[in-house]
Amino acid sequence: MNEFFSPERLAELGGFAYQWILVNVLVLDSAVQLAIVVAAWGIARWSSRRLRPQLERLRSRPGTSRVIDISKPLLLPLIWLVLQWLAIATASTMAWADRLLITVASLLTAWVAIRLVSHLAKHDLLSKAFTLVAWSIAALNILDLLDPTIAVLDAIAITLGTLRISVFTVVQSTLALAVLLWIAMYLTRVLEARIRTVTALSPSVQVLFAKSLKTVLIGLAILIAIDSVGIDLTALAVVGGAIGLGIGFGLQKVIGNLISGVILLLDKSIxxxxxxxxxxxxxxxxxxxxxxxxxxxxxxxxxxxxxxxxxxxxxxxWTHTHNQTRLKLDVGVHYDTDVRRAIDLCTEAAGEVDRVLDDPEPKCLLVGFGDSSVELQVRFWIADAHNGVTNVKSPVLLRIWDKFKAEGIEIPYPQRDLHLRSGAQLVTPAFERESSLA
Missing domain, CATH: 2.30.30.60 (SH3 type barrels.)
Structure with missing residues (x-):
């Protein structure tokens, strides 16, 4: 350890670093690339300042607020990245040195991708995983280790008939599937929000379109991910048949519910x-x-x-063809009551409640003569059954109670008449007679 920090060793390391800087940094090619990077940054900064007000003018359009909030902080790095790749393409065509340009472009690409995912992803775990992958790919590209790493991963493989599956293929397909599924789900949310704003479509049709769109986008994402890694899609026919057979036997209830859901959406019954x-x-x-x-x-x-x-x-x-719902309340009054007056009071009480409709108007009918009371029935209509039913019946009953009290109308208790047969001898049970004699 002492030898490593000795003056001679430090001087040797300093001289090596100085020579490396002279050969790789303080050269004309590096200076030109650094100037291009700085110039691209300046142009991107100027352009982003000019474009931000233009984006703000588009905020008034429906569905653009989310896009503008995501795009504004990414304007500068996106423009800078485009200029960097243009510079790299030009340097490659002219056979100029482009090492520094590629390094800056790789870092910018990873940074833009991470910022974009962090704005759109809802899960921190997904964002962190993508950040790790993006920085790893950028670091390997900067160190010229990306191609060797891919070659090593691709060499570890197994062969199933004509299908070759390597570690690189699995990683590539997993990343492609994750990205495509994320894009599909994001597009589904955006398009579903747009579908809900179309007033010409009924709610059930809106749900049907949204579900169908989600299924199609997810299916396309899976097929594109499989095709992107070179797997023949025709080979999935046998697998699809086996899956269909398994579904037919093991997932009958699930498939039945799915088909029933489609039927409910099509016939608009619910x-x-x-x-x-x-x-x-x-x-x-x-x-x-x-x-x-x-x-x-x-x-x-x-x-x-x-x-x-x-x-x-x-x-x-209750609201299939219309929103109006009729409610019924049973009310009993004493036999000595003026029934016609009681009917008028019940009708007035129902009409005084805010949620009760005036058209059709409330009605009160005499529906029978009970054992203890004259039976009335109050009938009235509401147009908002989704807000509750009992909380409408209660105010109506309270108003009927108040009006009956004010008019002296009695709501009778149940009554029973007891008849005693005259001349019947009261028989005392035998065990009671024996106890009294004792």
């Missing part, structure tokens, strides 16, 4: 926002999935009901 009752669950539909329908009750509990259940069982859809 759509987001509908108020339905099925299998003892009452609530409104919040989402239509490939396997289930999400129904949220008034208690805030979300029920995931399989699509097949909605096809095979009876479903009450």
């Amino acid at each position: 759509k987001p926002g509908d108020v339905i009752a099925v299998s003892g669950t009452y609530g409104w539909v919040t989402a239509l999935g490939g396997r289930y329908v999400s129904v949220v009750t008034r208690d805030g509990v979300e029920h995931l009901i399989p699509n097949e259940t909605l096809i095979s069982e009876r479903v009450e859809n």
Whole structure:
């Protein structure tokens, strides 16, 4: 250790470093490349300042805010990167030195890619993994080790018939699939948001288009990733047949729910926002999935009901063709009551509640004579069943209560008449007689 830090050793290392700088840095080629890098940075900086106001003017257009927020911080490095690759292409054509240009371009490419993914990716793990891969590729490219590394990874391979699978092929296909799936999912979210703004399409058709688009994009991403690594797609026919056979036997319920979901979307019998009752669950539909329908009750509990259940069982859809729903309330009054006056009070009470519709107007009918009361039924309509039903019935009943109290109308208790048969002898059980004699 002392020998390593001795004055002679340090002087030798300093001289080596000085000679390397003279040969590789303080030369005309390096100075020219450094000047090109600085000039490209200056042009990119000037251009980005001029383009930022132009981007801000586009913010008023629908769907552009997210793109502008991502593009603004990347304007300078993107323009700089384009200029660097133009300089590299020119230097390659003219047989000039381009080592420094390639180094700067590699670093810029990795940096732009990392910044772009960090803005778009929602998961930190994905962003960190991509950052590691990007910097590793950039470092290998700068050190001229990228091609040797690829050769080593490609040499480790196995052969299955005519198909050759190497470590490099697996890594390449995994990276390609990850990137393409990420692009497909991002495009799906963007296009789905655009589809939802099209008012000419019903909610069920919007969901059908969004699901179909997602399936197509993911399928294309998988096929492109497989084709990009040189795997013959025709070889997938046998694999697809085997998968189809497995699906037919083992995934009947899953496939049945998927097909039922498509049927629900096509016939528009159930759509987001509908108020339905099925299998003892009452609530409104919040989402239509490939396997289930999400129904949220008034208690805030979300029920995931399989699509097949909605096809095979009876479903009450309160808002299928229109939003109006009729509610009924049973009210009983005493036999001594002026029934016509009670009917008028019930009608007035229902009409005074805000959510009760004026057209059709509320009605109160005499529906029968009960054992203890005259039976009335209040009927009224609402147009927002998704906001709840009980919270409409309660105000109506409270107003009826107040009006009955003010008018002295009595709501009777259940009554029973007891008749005693005269002349009947009361018989005392034998065990009670014996206890009394004792």
